Amino acid sequence: MSKKDIKSMTYGELCDIMKQSGVPAFRAKQLFSWLYKVESFDEMTNLPKDMRAYLNENFYIPRITAEQKLVSKLDGTTKYLFSFEDGEMIETIVMKYKHGNSVCISSQVGCRMGCSFCASTMGGLVRNLTAGEMLAQYEYVNRDTEGGVSNIVIMGIGEPLDNFDNLVRFLKNINDENGLNMSHRHISVSTSGICERIRELADMKLQITLSVSLHAPNDEKRSRLMPVNRKYGYDELLAACDYYTSKTNKRISYEYTLIAGVNDSISDALTLASVMKDRLAHVNLIPVNEVKGKEQKASNAKRVKDFAEVLTSKGINATVRRTLGSDINASCGQLRRNHKEKVGEENVLR
Numbered sequence: 001m002s003k004k005d006i007k008s009m010t011y012g013e014l015c016d017i018m019k020q021s022g023v024p025a026f027r028a029k030q031l032f033s034w035l036y037k038v039e040s041f042d043e044m045t046n047l048p049k050d051m052r053a054y055l056n057e058n059f060y061i062p063r064i065t066a067e068q069k070l071v072s073k074l075d076g077t078t079k080y081l082f083s084f085e086d087g088e089m090i091e092t093i094v095m096k097y098k099h100g101n102s103v104c105i106s107s108q109v110g111c112r113m114g115c116s117f118c119a120s121t122m123g124g125l126v127r128n129l130t131a132g133e134m135l136a137q138y139e140y141v142n143r144d145t146e147g148g149v150s151n152i153v154i155m156g157i158g159e160p161l162d163n164f165d166n167l168v169r170f171l172k173n174i175n176d177e178n179g180l181n182m183s184h185r186h187i188s189v190s191t192s193g194i195c196e197r198i199r200e201l202a203d204m205k206l207q208i209t210l211s212v213s214l215h216a217p218n219d220e221k222r223s224r225l226m227p228v229n230r231k232y233g234y235d236e237l238l239a240a241c242d243y244y245t246s247k248t249n250k251r252i253s254y255e256y257t258l259i260a261g262v263n264d265s266i267s268d269a270l271t272l273a274s275v276m277k278d279r280l281a282h283v284n285l286i287p288v289n290e291v292k293g294k295e296q297k298a299s300n301a302k303r304v305k306d307f308a309e310v311l312t313s314k315g316i317n318a319t320v321r322r323t324l325g326s327d328i329n330a331s332c333g334q335l336r337r338n339h340k341e342k343v344g345e346e347n348v349l350r
């Protein structure tokens with residue numbers, strides 16, 4: 001039997017395991033709080049030796065290694081290329097804001113959603129990350145960042161709702177008062193729009209913010225950019241988002257990346273405004289980050305401004321996202337791809 005990632009076990013599950021093995025309940029509490037302080041079971045000095053031996057035999061603590069760390073000279077944005085024990089890599093980004101530091105974490109190695117503008121999806125999905133591997137990204141950068149990290153956005157490589165069980169474990173564990181005790185109000189989850197999972201998340205009534213990658217004003221344009229829209233159409237997605245708002249009272253953040261000549265016309269803005277009207281929504285406009293090997297170009301600054309003005313003039317809450325870390329290629333998925341390409345070249349040379 002292969003060992004399990006212990007940080008993916010919830011506190012309740014650890015309590016059950018302890019109970020079944022006849023270990024007193026307080027040991028689960030000790031173990032759970034140790035998990036966020038040390039890197040091996042042997043360091044958990046107040047646990048009995050036989051319990052540590054049992055843990056070593058059945059579980060592992062996921063380890064993460066920083067292969068690369070790039071710091072933007074422009075704004076301090078920091079990008080990490082992390083590897084896991086099996087050699088797979090993901091990216092994690094720390095963004096510095098006046099109100100505090102925010103970390104963007106990855107949820108999968110690669111992605112299978114196939115969005116036409118995105119670098120993360122280019123090699124397809126390799127594997128899901130465990131909850132422990134998601135937590136490890138936060139823990140590492142929290143230690144490595146002056147002043148720590150106060151907000152988490154799950155907006156890195158991968159589709160979090162395509163890795164639902166691990167996502168939920170991550171959300172439970174980070175919020176557990178016996179562990180990291182971080183409020184869900186400081187966490188956002190971004191999705192390309194897997195409707196039944198949005199509804200499932202809504203039913204859990206967590207206080208996380210849901211970001212939805214919309215990127216188009218209608219079905220036809222969205223299907224061209226995002227294959228997921230062929231499975232869950234535009235209206236179905238909006239209905240799932242409305243359901244999320246009705247259950248949680250939370251405003252949805254709609255992401256809209258502006259691609260020149262594709263989804264950035266004034267008529268697109270007007271259509272988007274009518275879609276957003278009467279919804280508890282915020283629209284986040286992002287000029288597309290140009291990806292090597294893809295032809296999409298970013299809308300120019302004037303068009304971005306005009307697009308935003310159309311929305312605000314119609315009473316829609318909209319902002320243009322500040323571009324951070326442009327000197328370090330901060331858009332997710334690009335560093336991992338560059339690394340893969342380089343390794344590929346080296347292999348050819350050898």
Ligand code: SAH
Pocket residue numbers: 113115117118119154155156157158159160190191192193211212213255257286287288289290291331
């Ligand atoms: N799979 C999730 C989360 C990861 S992507 C999702 O789709 O929401 C995080 C955000 O970056 C999404 O809004 C995604 O559409 C956007 N994105 C991906 N590639 C981009 C690019 N080249 N330029 C701008 N935004 C991009």
